[in-house]
Amino acid sequence: MNQPIRRLSMLVAAMFVAILASSTWIQVLGAQEINNADGNRRTQLENYARERGEILLGGQPIATSEPSQDDLQWQRVYPHPETYSHVTGYYSFTYGPGGGVEGAADGLLSGRDDKLFYDRITGTIAGRTPKGASLELTIRPEVQRAAKEALGDQRGAVVALDPRTGAILAMVSHPDYDPNGLVSHDAEVEKETWERLTSAPGNPLVNRTIEGNLYPPGSVFKIITAAAALEDGEWDADSTLPGPANLDLPQTEVGLPNHGGLACGPGDEVAFDIAMQDSCNTAFGWLGMELGGEKIREQASQFGFGDDLEVPMEVAPSTIPKDLSPPQEAQVAIGQYEVRVTPLQVAMVSAAVANDGDVMRPYMIQSVLGSDLSTIDETNPEQLSEAMDSSTSDELTEMMELVVSNGTGTQAAVPGVSVAGKTGTAEHAPDASPHAWFTGFAPSDNPEIAVAVVVEEGGRAGSEAYGGAVAGPISSAVMKAALE
Amino acid sequence: MSRAITTITPARGRNIELLLTALALGVVVLAYVNVTVAQDGEIPPDLLGHAGVLGLIALGVHLVLRWRASFADPIILPVVTLLNGIGLVMIHRLDLAAGKDFTSGLASRQVLWTGLGVAIALIVLVTLRDHRTLRGLTYTSGLLALIFIAMPLTPLGHTVYGARIWIKLGLFTFQPAEVAKILLAIFFAGYLVQTRDMLALAGRKFMGISFPRARDLGPLLIACVVAALVLVLENDFGTTLLLFGLFVAMLYVATERISWIVLGLGFAAIGAFIAYQFASHIRTRILCWTDTFSQEGAEQCGQLATGIMGMAAGGISGTGLGRGRPWLTPLPESDFIFTSLAEELGLIGVFAIILLYALLIERGLRSAIGLRDGFGKLLATGLTFVLAIQVFVVIGGVTRVIPLTGLTLPFVAYGGSSLLTNWTLVAILLRISDHARRPEPEFDPASMDAPTQVVKTR
Numbered sequence: 001m002n003q004p005i006r007r008l009s010m011l012v013a014a015m016f017v018a019i020l021a022s023s024t025w026i027q028v029l030g031a032q033e034i035n036n037a038d039g040n041r042r043t044q045l046e047n048y049a050r051e052r053g054e055i056l057l058g059g060q061p062i063a064t065s066e067p068s069q070d071d072l073q074w075q076r077v078y079p080h081p082e083t084y085s086h087v088t089g090y091y092s093f094t095y096g097p098g099g100g101v102e103g104a105a106d107g108l109l110s111g112r113d114d115k116l117f118y119d120r121i122t123g124t125i126a127g128r129t130p131k132g133a134s135l136e137l138t139i140r141p142e143v144q145r146a147a148k149e150a151l152g153d154q155r156g157a158v159v160a161l162d163p164r165t166g167a168i169l170a171m172v173s174h175p176d177y178d179p180n181g182l183v184s185h186d187a188e189v190e191k192e193t194w195e196r197l198t199s200a201p202g203n204p205l206v207n208r209t210i211e212g213n214l215y216p217p218g219s220v221f222k223i224i225t226a227a228a229a230l231e232d233g234e235w236d237a238d239s240t241l242p243g244p245a246n247l248d249l250p251q252t253e254v255g256l257p258n259h260g261g262l263a264c265g266p267g268d269e270v271a272f273d274i275a276m277q278d279s280c281n282t283a284f285g286w287l288g289m290e291l292g293g294e295k296i297r298e299q300a301s302q303f304g305f306g307d308d309l310e311v312p313m314e315v316a317p318s319t320i321p322k323d324l325s326p327p328q329e330a331q332v333a334i335g336q337y338e339v340r341v342t343p344l345q346v347a348m349v350s351a352a353v354a355n356d357g358d359v360m361r362p363y364m365i366q367s368v369l370g371s372d373l374s375t376i377d378e379t380n381p382e383q384l385s386e387a388m389d390s391s392t393s394d395e396l397t398e399m400m401e402l403v404v405s406n407g408t409g410t411q412a413a414v415p416g417v418s419v420a421g422k423t424g425t426a427e428h429a430p431d432a433s434p435h436a437w438f439t440g441f442a443p444s445d446n447p448e449i450a451v452a453v454v455v456e457e458g459g460r461a462g463s464e465a466y467g468g469a470v471a472g473p474i475s476s477a478v479m480k481a482a483l484e
Numbered sequence: 485m486s487r488a489i490t491t492i493t494p495a496r497g498r499n500i501e502l503l504l505t506a507l508a509l510g511v512v513v514l515a516y517v518n519v520t521v522a523q524d525g526e527i528p529p530d531l532l533g534h535a536g537v538l539g540l541i542a543l544g545v546h547l548v549l550r551w552r553a554s555f556a557d558p559i560i561l562p563v564v565t566l567l568n569g570i571g572l573v574m575i576h577r578l579d580l581a582a583g584k585d586f587t588s589g590l591a592s593r594q595v596l597w598t599g600l601g602v603a604i605a606l607i608v609l610v611t612l613r614d615h616r617t618l619r620g621l622t623y624t625s626g627l628l629a630l631i632f633i634a635m636p637l638t639p640l641g642h643t644v645y646g647a648r649i650w651i652k653l654g655l656f657t658f659q660p661a662e663v664a665k666i667l668l669a670i671f672f673a674g675y676l677v678q679t680r681d682m683l684a685l686a687g688r689k690f691m692g693i694s695f696p697r698a699r700d701l702g703p704l705l706i707a708c709v710v711a712a713l714v715l716v717l718e719n720d721f722g723t724t725l726l727l728f729g730l731f732v733a734m735l736y737v738a739t740e741r742i743s744w745i746v747l748g749l750g751f752a753a754i755g756a757f758i759a760y761q762f763a764s765h766i767r768t769r770i771l772c773w774t775d776t777f778s779q780e781g782a783e784q785c786g787q788l789a790t791g792i793m794g795m796a797a798g799g800i801s802g803t804g805l806g807r808g809r810p811w812l813t814p815l816p817e818s819d820f821i822f823t824s825l826a827e828e829l830g831l832i833g834v835f836a837i838i839l840l841y842a843l844l845i846e847r848g849l850r851s852a853i854g855l856r857d858g859f860g861k862l863l864a865t866g867l868t869f870v871l872a873i874q875v876f877v878v879i880g881g882v883t884r885v886i887p888l889t890g891l892t893l894p895f896v897a898y899g900g901s902s903l904l905t906n907w908t909l910v911a912i913l914l915r916i917s918d919h920a921r922r923p924e925p926e927f928d929p930a931s932m933d934a935p936t937q938v939v940k941t942r
Contacts, residue, residue: 001861002853004737008865009849015876016842020835022883026795027831034796037777041790042797042809 048072053109053132081178086207090179104312119370131371138167146481147172150474154459157208163351163450165381166360173208210315218426221335228299243270247282249327256285276399277407288333293324302387318345347452354447357388411472420444423467433458438471449482497558504562512569519577522806553918571896597900601907608911622674629667632660659901669866676738677858684739722889773887791823802830817898854920
C-alpha cells in the first residue's frame, strides 16, 4: 500500500502548491488591483489614516486636515466652503474624493502618486510621518471672491485666466455647496448631504465652468468667426459687410434676423469692426456662409475646441457640429445651432486674442509641496496651440475694445483701464430666457486677465437680459479685483 | 521483507521535541507580546500567566509522550502547539479589536477548549496502547459516525448561517460531523483492510482501466448517498467534500486501483451537477467563486471579497500583528481566520502556516508508510488526508482555488468541536507514529500482524 500512499502525497503536494500559488497571487501579483478595487474599505481607511496634503492659496489653506478622535484619524476641513466648493471638491469617506482638486489630484494629496516617490523615501529616512503632498493653486482669492459676489445668487459661472500663462485665477460656479457636509465622519450626515445635493435643483455639484458641455455661446462665438475671417485674408477690420435687418438663408423659408430687427448700417451695409461692436447677426451670418463650416471649425479647434484638457479636473471638450448646410453655417457663425462650449473654453478664446494669438494650456496647480513644504514639482506655462497671427490678434483686440467703449459691452468697462470684450445673448430653448454672456480681457494693451462670464437664463434680468447688461458688470468686477 | 538486525537504539527524538516545542512556545509568546504592544503600547502584565498555561499544556503532552509513546514522531507536537498558539494569539487580537479583554472575549474560551482537547488527547495516548485495538471498533465506529452525521437533523439540531451542522446542548453548541470524520476514518480503515483484496482484484477492463464489479460498488454508493444527504439536508458543502474525499482516497490506497478514483470523481461530478441545478445557495457559491468582485457578486460575496481585500492589504510582509484591520471581514476568527492571519503576517506568514500544515501531513503519511499493518496504514493515511483536505478546502476556499465552504482551519480557527476533534486526531497519529518508529522486538510474537496470530498453533 506504500505506492498509493506516495501518490496520494503527490496529490497533497499539488493541493498545497495550489493554495501557496493562490495566496501569492492575492498578496503579491494581484494585490495592487485588489487594493484599488471599488469599495475596498481597507484602502479607504488606510488613505484616511494618513494625513492628507493641504490645498493652498498663497500659503493659506482652503482644504486642510485636522486630527480627529475617531477611527479615521483626520478630519478634512474647508475653511471657505462655498467660495471654493468647485475648486476644492470634497474628500468624502462614503463617496470618495471628487468634485475638484480633491478628486483630480487625489494621488498627490494622498501621497500615493509616483511623483512623490523620492519624497516618500527621504521622508522615511528623516523619520517624518508620511503625509500627502500639498498643492499651491493659481487661484487668486480676491478675484475669486469678487467673482462670487458679483455673480451672487444667479445661476451661472465665472472663470478667469492669466492670458500669458494659462493660470486659472478664478473659478466660480453657482449654485455651489458646502463640502464640509460631505466629509463628515458621521455617515448619516454624509448621506443626507449627498442626497440633498444630488437632488437639488440646478445641480450644485456640477462645476459649470468646465463640466457638462452645457452652453450655446451665442455672440461671444463671433470672436472665433472674426478670427477666421481675418486669418482668411480677404477681410480686415475696415471691410464692408452686408448687414441687413434680416439675412436671407438659402434652402429655407426663414431668414436670420438682427436683434431688434434693424439693419446694422445705412444701405444695409456695415464695417467689420462696427458689426463686431454692435454684434450684428446678419453680417456674421453672411461671413459664416462665405467662410464655410470647415474654416470655422478649423479656427475653433485652434482655440482648443475638441481638446481633452485637465486643469487638473477634466474639462468637457467644446464642440461644433460637422457637415453644415449654408443656413447652419450662418447659425454657427453667431454661436447658435449646435455649438456647445464651456466657459473655460470661451475664456481661452479671449486669452488667446490677448496673448498675441497663442493659446496657453490652462492649469490650476501652481506647485506641489512635499511633506516638509519643499517644492517637488512646479507647473511651467505651456503653449497649447497658435490660434492666429499676432497681427490678427491686434486687429481683433481693437475690434473688441470698440465693443466695450462704444458697443454692446459698455457695462463691462473698468474705470481707468482699457477693456476688450464681447457680449453674448444665447438662445437655448424656445420658451426660456437666453443665457447672458460676456468674455474679454484687460488691460487690452498689456493683458493680465481674461474672463468669461455666463449667467443662465438672464439671471435676475430674466427675459430682458442682454449679455452686456447682465454679464458685463460681473466681468467688470472681476477685472477690477484682479487689476487693483 | 528482510529486516536489518541492529543493537543500536534508534533516536526517539524526545529531546528534540522538547526543544522544538519550547521554540514554538517562544514564537507564540513573541506574537502575543507583539499584539499587545501594537494595541496598548506596553508588554502585557499577564504575560507570564498566559505563557505558563500554554507551556504547561505542551509540557503535559510531552511528558505523557515520554511515558507512553516514547518513539512518537517528535515534529508533530511542536507543529500543533505552534498552530494552536498562533490561532489563540489571533483570536485574542480580534477580541481586543472588538473592545473585549482576554476573559470576556473568545480567546479564554479557546484556551479552555485547547485544555479540554489536550486532556482528551492525553486520555487517548494513555488508554490506547495500540492503534490496532481500534480495528475491533470498525462497525461500532461506522454506526456512531452515521449517528453523529445525522444528529443535526434531530430536534437537537441548530442552524447557523444557513447550515444545519450544529447541535445545541444547553450552553454548548457542537459540530458532530467533526467527530464523525475520525470515526469514519476508523470504519473505512477497518472495512477496507478486510475487503481490499476483493475490491482490488475482481472486475473487468474497460478502456485500459479495470473497473470493479457492480456488487463491489456497494460501499462507494453508500458513501455517495451519505455525502449527498449531508449536502442536501444539512446544507454542508464542506463536510460533504471532506467525507467523500476521505473515502475515495482510502479506497484508492487500499485497492491501489485508479479506477476507484475515476468512479469516485464521476459520482462527485454528477452530484455536483445535480446540486448546482437544484440548490440556489450552491449557485451563489459558484458565482462568488468565479466572479467575486462583480456587480452581481457584490451583494452576496461581501465576506469573501473583504477577506481577499484583507489578504491583499497585507502584501508580502503583512501589516504586522495588531496593525491590520482583519475585523472588517465577517467571522474573522473562525471561517476567515486565514485571511486575518494573511493580512497581518503577510505572504511570509501565510507560507509559514501552510508549510507547518505540510510538515504535519508529511509526518502523518510517513508514519503510514513506516507501519507494517494494513489497518494502521489506512487509518494513518485517512486521518492525515482529512487534515490535508480540510486545510486545502478552507484556504482554497478563501483564496478562490475552489468555491468557499464553511470548514474550519484545524487548530487555528475558533471553535470547540474542531479543537477537540483535531487534538484527538493528533493523539491517534502520535500513537500510530510511535508504533511506526518503534524498533521491533526481535523475538516478540505479539508484534506480528493480527492474521499471523490466527495461524499460531500454540
